[in-house]
Amino acid sequence: MLADTCPTCGRALDAHDRHVRFTLPDPVLDLPEREHTPDTWLSHGTPRESVMMQVPGAGSFVRILVPVQLDGGYRVTFGAWLGIHPAQLQPTFAVWWEPEYVDLRLEGFLANKIAPWGLLGAPVIATVRNPDETPYLTASPDPGLSAVLTEPWPHDEILPHLPD
Numbered sequence: 001m002l003a004d005t006c007p008t009c010g011r012a013l014d015a016h017d018r019h020v021r022f023t024l025p026d027p028v029l030d031l032p033e034r035e036h037t038p039d040t041w042l043s044h045g046t047p048r049e050s051v052m053m054q055v056p057g058a059g060s061f062v063r064i065l066v067p068v069q070l071d072g073g074y075r076v077t078f079g080a081w082l083g084i085h086p087a088q089l090q091p092t093f094a095v096w097w098e099p100e101y102v103d104l105r106l107e108g109f110l111a112n113k114i115a116p117w118g119l120l121g122a123p124v125i126a127t128v129r130n131p132d133e134t135p136y137l138t139a140s141p142d143p144g145l146s147a148v149l150t151e152p153w154p155h156d157e158i159l160p161h162l163p164d
């Protein structure tokens, strides 16, 4: 229906506010046995449900939200993985379901390639905005990633790269 079509890019408007959830961190995708690597720990039954994981040979990871503003007030949110120092995993797990969760601050690296930018391995800082959500990627010393977080993006640069 024409009324539901974006005047800027011609796509359906309901294709603009999207949430894209990565199943695995890229370093885990690169392992031959992925999440079935022996001694893997997942916070939940499957990688897709999990908010934390530790995989021998790949590292320790926490889910974060990466919000990207689009022109016209739309927003695409990526549910990505943050790679953290293994020593940070236990303290993170200890506060995850506690009131202190709101003060959680994590430093690490982006553990997924996000199209069209890439940015795998970019250093990031994640903090909690909402106690009912995973932490948000709130800052990065990487200028490219900082621009992703702070600038509105044209629909045609972002939406074609999202999975259906």
Ligand SMILES: [Zn+2]
Residues within 6 Å of the ligand: 006, 007, 008, 009, 010, 011, 016, 155
């Ligand atoms: Zn559009």
